[in-house]
Amino acid sequence: MSEPALSIESLSVTFATDAGAVPAVREVSYQVFPGEVLAVVGESGSGKSVSSRTAIGLLPASARVDGSVMLGGKDVTAMSERQLTALRGGAVSMVFQEPGSALDPLFTVGFQIMEVVRAHSDMKRKAAKARAVELLRLVGLPDPEHRVDFYPHQLSGGQKQRVMIAIAIACEPKVIIADEPTTALDVTVQAEILELLRDLRTRLGSAIVLITHNMGVVADLADRVVVMREGRVVETATVDELFANPQHEYTRALLAAVPHLGGSRPDLPPPAPPCGPFGEVLPSEELVPSEELVPAEEPVPSATPVRARTQEPPESTAAASAGPVLEVTDLIVEFPGALGRPAFRAVDRVSLSINSGETLGLVGESGSGKSTIGRCVAALQRPSAGSVRILGHEQVGLSERRLRPMRRRLGFVFQDPATSLNPRMTVGECVAEPLIVHGAAKGEALRSRVRTLLDDVQLPSGTEHRYPHELSGGQRQRASLARALVLNPDLLVADEPTSALDVSVQATVLELFAQLQQECGWACLFISHDLAVVDQLADRIAVLRNGAVVEQGTRDDILRNATQEYTQRLVAAVPVPDPVEQRRRRAATAALFATDYGG
16 A cells, blocks of 8 residues: 555644643544545544644644644644645645635635645746636636636635635645535535545545545545544544444444434424523413514604513414514515626525424525525515515515514524624623623523523533634534524524534434424524435425525425426435445436536
């Protein structure tokens, strides 16, 4: 066998914190060879990313590293910062987990690709831009000649992830560290990116370290698998051996938690009594202070009085609004074109509705308009035309003052928790902020509610005193979910709420999600590219393509009896956690993926 492209031997990493030394990686050893894909899996916080970031010298100054990391015959841990700068992007590159925070918002995506190309070659500016366009086309970004001049905020989450992959492969490195490379991608683009990584492995002989919680991706791409838990390696095996006969109890638990199409839904307890603002059980006659929703057609007085309302059972909320909790009718969103270009229609006459206690899954390729619709529902984006009614009240055209009481009834889980949580506030302060803004709690009641929610989303004790940057990506997403639920909303807009979670925590959160929904009766617009998760959670599904709904129905209608070829393509692209079955599916569905849908 050839020499390893990357060799990690007895690696230990400890972080110095105010609370003392925190070990993140303990005596970890593994190798990856040229042309091999090594998957590193495990729960959030298990040390997957820390161990691999050591290979590119991206640990903070507070980290103490023991052991060796050999790359191309050189020990990375002994290199100077100047040597590491020359190494990054050339011999080794990394696809980061959160493209929203990894890309520089002040520069176009084309410039950022060109910067890497020119740093490791003598290529002139014009040739470097042509290379940037070529790379964007290679990773499947639509209209690369035009979007090479886009800024990161002009791209969807999945499109930004494709840009990150383009940057990582720009100089055809010998080792690619892919930290959750398909987290923000829809299933069809995920399939294309996995095929691209397979091609790089074959064509360039690149060694790929794949850090992921998606066991379907592992089954589809990996040759060998390293399973980590609490900073240690607990099992190493070939991909076929691991899935067919896992040896460690922890590995078996991980595989058992993987959602898959047609899988069972969580078993739920019987409905609970009515919930108050903090999830507490209330008698029906108890009065709860609340601002009253103001219909759009009624004039708003100079000082809206605060009235008491009777807390009724969850199932009566939608009936009180004389219709669905959410009703979207003929929604259109257009973004103006620059420099004489025509306007871009991101959402094209979309109509949908959600009843109390119901979950509508909104699926489609990256850039199809899913997140834009969610932002319109939350009044974070003004539509060009159409209607958005929540609890019977029109919110299109309302001022910020008139929207405020309605926002108390709505929770939002953003796709990128790194940018949605305030870095200057502790996690506890972030979760408590909606309670403070709406005057719903203070003192010990507020602190108790925050602790309860953080426990519910499986965050460890003391997390409320930590800052967002001190948490892993999955932990930040769980904190974001806790903040969305803190006011016990009537409607929850969840934009990829489980995309950053490992499979075991994802299973726990989905079970919690379904249980809380049944207990408190809120409606949910669930935006996701993970069709297996949607199958587990949604009652109905709407499929989007280029901003328009192409198919809508029950989850059985959409996922098992789809009539549109586009929907069939989405379903066929879902990787299954079985390497033998996944190889068969990939060969059988090759014809569907040859069709261009203009994503």
